[in-house]
Amino acid sequence: MKFGVIVFPGSNCDHDAYHVISKHVGQPVDFIWHRDTDLSTYDAVIIPGGFSYGDYLRAGALASFSPVMASVKEFAARGGLVLGICNGFQILCEAGLLPGALIRNRDLHFICRHVHVRAETSDTPFTSEVKEGEVLHLPVAHAEGNYVCDDATLAELEREGRVVFRYCDERGEVSEASNPNGSRSSIAGICSRARNVLGLMPHPERACEDLLGSSDGRDIFRSLAATLAAHT
Amino acid sequence: MKAKVYVTLKSGVLDPQGKAIQHSVGLLGYGGIADVRQGKYFEVALEETDEARARETAERMAKDVLSNPIIEDYRVEIEA
Numbered sequence: 557m558k559f560g561v562i563v564f565p566g567s568n569c570d571h572d573a574y575h576v577i578s579k580h581v582g583q584p585v586d587f588i589w590h591r592d593t594d595l596s597t598y599d600a601v602i603i604p605g606g607f608s609y610g611d612y613l614r615a616g617a618l619a620s621f622s623p624v625m626a627s628v629k630e631f632a633a634r635g636g637l638v639l640g641i642c643n644g645f646q647i648l649c650e651a652g653l654l655p656g657a658l659i660r661n662r663d664l665h666f667i668c669r670h671v672h673v674r675a676e677t678s679d680t681p682f683t684s685e686v687k688e689g690e691v692l693h694l695p696v697a698h699a700e701g702n703y704v705c706d707d708a709t710l711a712e713l714e715r716e717g718r719v720v721f722r723y724c725d726e727r728g729e730v731s732e733a734s735n736p737n738g739s740r741s742s743i744a745g746i747c748s749r750a751r752n753v754l755g756l757m758p759h760p761e762r763a764c765e766d767l768l769g770s771s772d773g774r775d776i777f778r779s780l781a782a783t784l785a786a787h788t
Numbered sequence: 789m790k791a792k793v794y795v796t797l798k799s800g801v802l803d804p805q806g807k808a809i810q811h812s813v814g815l816l817g818y819g820g821i822a823d824v825r826q827g828k829y830f831e832v833a834l835e836e837t838d839e840a841r842a843r844e845t846a847e848r849m850a851k852d853v854l855s856n857p858i859i860e861d862y863r864v865e866i867e868a
Contacts, residue, residue: 613853613854614856617853617856621853649858650856655858656858657856657858657859659801659802659859660804660805661804662802662804663804664804664805664808702802702804704801704802704858704859705858706858738802738804
């Protein structure tokens with residue numbers, strides 16, 4: 557199995573993602589420059605966090621128009637696994653690969669701290685090794701993580717079990733107090749209808765070593781690797 | 789031709805920046821400010837000389853690039 561990490565001007569979690577795949581997943585991984593368009597040799601593509609194009613216009617907007625994203629759309633349509641983290645989630649929404657949008661945090665601040673998220677489903681390639689209801693301790697670092705969508709989209713996400721992570725407290729209780737940014741229904745991550753595209757605001761790649769305060773993020777990469785191992 | 793493009797948040801979408809501005813102007817003593825909504829304004833210089841075609845290009849650009857139709861509305865004005 558082979559992984560690719562896309563690099564835009566302004567990406568800054570690309571090396572973290574690369575490190576986790578090479579060290580913890582132990583699989584080959586390449587950086588993919590945003591002007592490259594050939595994804596034919598990859599099984600999974602990670603769109604990392606950062607400030608692609610300086611967050612000009614809207615967070616993720618300019619990156620969503622870059623050449624590599626046209627290839628990511630085709631890659632996703634063929635069933636390739638796509639993981640968008642933080643700015644990567646914003647890019648996936650702007651590109652139309654995931655519904656809804658991420659706007660300025662409710663309290664305007666840039667939030668940079670560990671939060672708890674509850675895995676709402678094991679039925680994705682990214683959470684197959686996570687128990688439903690399991691609480692993960694992951695860092696967030698964003699100013700535009702406030703997930704919004706219309707009523708019909710929310711109903712569809714809930715009905716199809718596509719809300720993958722929700723902000724919660726350490727016991728797994730979801731409330732406005734445990735919602736760091738005002739996201740609708742405390743949504744921290746969602747997947748596509750075909751379940752092969754996941755976007756989430758927390759950073760699992762920054763939580764793969766106890767030294768960094770949590771290694772809960774490994775569960776997500778372990779799931780990804782297990783899914784690919786079963787299919788390749 | 790010049791296109792002026794105004795991009796504003798849709799009415800139902802929370803605007804935390806607008807709320808913060810409203811709060812600040814209240815502190816400065818401005819009374820009776822019922823609401824503040826923050827938006828974006830773009831000036832696009834077009835080489836096109838036909839107004840209808842310039843408008844068509846600017847409208848398409850506003851819809852596809854300058855706004856995110858999930859959360860924002862846009863309005864285009866064309867000037868010679």
